[in-house]
Amino acid sequence: DIQMTQSPSSLSASVGDRVTITCRASQSVSTYLNWYQHKPRKAPKLLIYAASNLQSGVPSRFSGSGSGTDFTLTINSLQPEDFATYFCQQSYTTALSFGGGTKVEIK
């Protein structure tokens, strides 16, 4: 099974800040890597697919990069509605696996 390690597990940031979250796979997943935003009692929302592609309707302040084993989600100019938990997911294998999540809190 492919293990996904995400960091940090939480962070505090202010509106307008730039935030970077990283995800590392235990083996190469090529670019089969998605990023999601998850708010309590809501369905997780796809932000970035195939490592660097912005899902339709997602603000351009969100961006993703990486390939192989190392990936990054960047949020430029954090907005109030961006305070949430973010997680990565590999779909290189049918047995999907996920990062542990990063909770982005208001400083």
Add this chain to the structure above:
Amino acid sequence: EVQLVESGGGLVQPGGSLRLSCAASGFTLSSYEMNWVRQAPGKGLEWVSYISYSGSTIYYADSVKGRFTISRDNAENSLHLQMNSLRVEDTAVYYCVRDGMVIKSDYWGQGTLVTVSA
């Protein structure tokens, strides 16, 4: 609008059974592969099971193999998860997840809570 709505969660004793359902709307279920994913309280997400378009190909996580059964009713646009021999460690929010034609895991439901406790 694509919507996935899970139901069937609740409180069950260890060794008991539950059947989860996922009602799909806004798209034709038969054109999509589907998954169940769960998240235990305070833990990360865990993939549970996969089913192909017609149901001919099915995979399970080792943790549920032999106890859970995934199925689909394309005519009713619904996905199911039959959970037997439930254990305390099966306590989690269970999500129904669609694999898009181009993008894997493109839509998720809001989840349904399963609590296994005496």
